[in-house]
Amino acid sequence: GEDVEQSLFLSVREGDSSVINCTYTDSSSTYLYWYKQEPGAGLQLLTYIFSNMDMKQDQRLTVLLNKKDKHLSLRIADTQTGDSAIYFCAEYPQTGANNLFFGTGTRLTVIP
Amino acid sequence: DTAVSQTPKYLVTQMGNDKSIKCEQNLGHDTMYWYKQDSKKFLKIMFSYNNKELIINETVPNRFSPKSPDKAHLNLHINSLELGDSAVYFCASSPGLAGGQETQYFGPGTRLLVL
Numbered sequence: 001g002e003d004v005e006q007s008l009f010l011s012v013r014e015g016d017s018s019v020i021n022c023t024y025t026d027s028s029s030t031y032l033y034w035y036k037q038e039p040g041a042g043l044q045l046l047t048y049i050f051s052n053m054d055m056k057q058d059q060r061l062t063v064l065l066n067k068k069d070k071h072l073s074l075r076i077a078d079t080q081t082g083d084s085a086i087y088f089c090a091e092y093p094q095t096g097a098n099n100l101f102f103g104t105g106t107r108l109t110v111i112p
Numbered sequence: 113d114t115a116v117s118q119t120p121k122y123l124v125t126q127m128g129n130d131k132s133i134k135c136e137q138n139l140g141h142d143t144m145y146w147y148k149q150d151s152k153k154f155l156k157i158m159f160s161y162n163n164k165e166l167i168i169n170e171t172v173p174n175r176f177s178p179k180s181p182d183k184a185h186l187n188l189h190i191n192s193l194e195l196g197d198s199a200v201y202f203c204a205s206s207p208g209l210a211g212g213q214e215t216q217y218f219g220p221g222t223r224l225l226v227l
Contacts (some may be wrong), residue, residue, distance in 0.1 A: 033215070037153075042202060043218040086153060099145060100216060102155035 004091055004103035011109045018076040020106045022089035027070060029091040033100065034063065034074045037086045046074070046087075076108075084110045115139050116219040118203050124225045125193060133188045133222045135203030143167075144186035145204040145216065146178060155202070161186050162208070193226045200224070 003025045012018045024032065033048040049056045049063045049072070056063045062075040072089055086107050090100040116137045125131055137144060146158040159178040160167055166178065175191045190197060203219040 035218075042220040043155075043204075045215055045217070048215065088155065099157040099160055101157075102147075105153045105155075 004089060004101055006087075006089060006103040006106045008104060009107050009109070011111060012079050013111050014079060014081055016079055018074075018079045018083065018108055018110075020074045020076075020087050020089075020108065022072040022074075022103050024070050024072065024089070024091045024101075024103075026091060026093035026101075027067070029093050031092045032063075032065065032072050033090040033092070034061075035088045035090060035102075037088065037105070039085070043088065079108075079110050081110045081112055084108055116203055116205055116217050118201075118219040118222050120222060121220065122223050122225075124227065127193055127195060127226055129193050130189070130191045131193060131224075132190070133201055133203075133224070135186050135188070135219055137184055137203075137205040137217070137219075139205055139207075139217065140184075141205040141217075142183060142208045143206045144180070144183075145206075146186065146188050147202040147204065147218075149200040149202060149221070151199070158201075159186075159188075195226050198224055198226045 005023045030051050031048050034046040035043045036046050037043050047058050047061050047063055049065050060077045064073045076083055086105040088105045089103045092100055119134045143162045145160040147155050148158050149155045158172050161180045177189045179187045200221045200223050202221045204216040206216045
């Protein structure tokens with residue numbers, strides 16, 4: 001199966017930038033996603049990037065894609081306490097089954 | 113209005129019981145999914161349904177059976193529940209099968225605890 005890796009934990013101070021990293025295995029993945037899961041809640045789509053893009057910016061969120069290294073990152077500017085959550089990257093491989101493969105999730109803790 | 117809804121939100125039951133989790137989407141999507149999230153937060157696909165046909169079935173025990181009465185509903189029935197079935201089960205839907213550009217929208221999850 002696909003292998004999507006993330007660091008498990010990240011702590012930042014309120015107001016700083018957070019960078020959450022993800023590596024994936026299928027170079028043919030067409031779309032890569034970032035989902036947010038707050039405690040006790042479901043998955044909320046944050047943003048996604050098409051594989052022919054290097055960068056996508058959406059307000060405080062910046063997604064960077066290095067297709068050569070199969071590396072995806074999510075930068076959150078001016079991190080707030082409400083950003084504390086688990087962040088999952090997911091890939092949609094071109095080959096194989098029609099479903100998302102999720103990373104292990106990164107638990108972001110924002111320190112006031 | 114809730115786009116993808118699941119019931120119940122919490123389910124506590126004894127080992128060996130049979131239970132069902134319901135999922136409904138009001139987005140008019142053609143494809144629905146069930147994911148399992150274990151205690152370590154790992155998310156794995158279990159099933160997906162497109163136009164009432166099962167199109168993928170990962171290595172899931174046959175005690176789990178998805179049932180889709182219509183394209184807006186995908187229910188998950190679990191027979192002979194085991195302790196290891198304790199997890200959060202997420203339903204999701206997407207417009208179709210065009211391959212990845214169709215974002216999946218997730219329900220709030222059903223927290224299943226088997227005692």
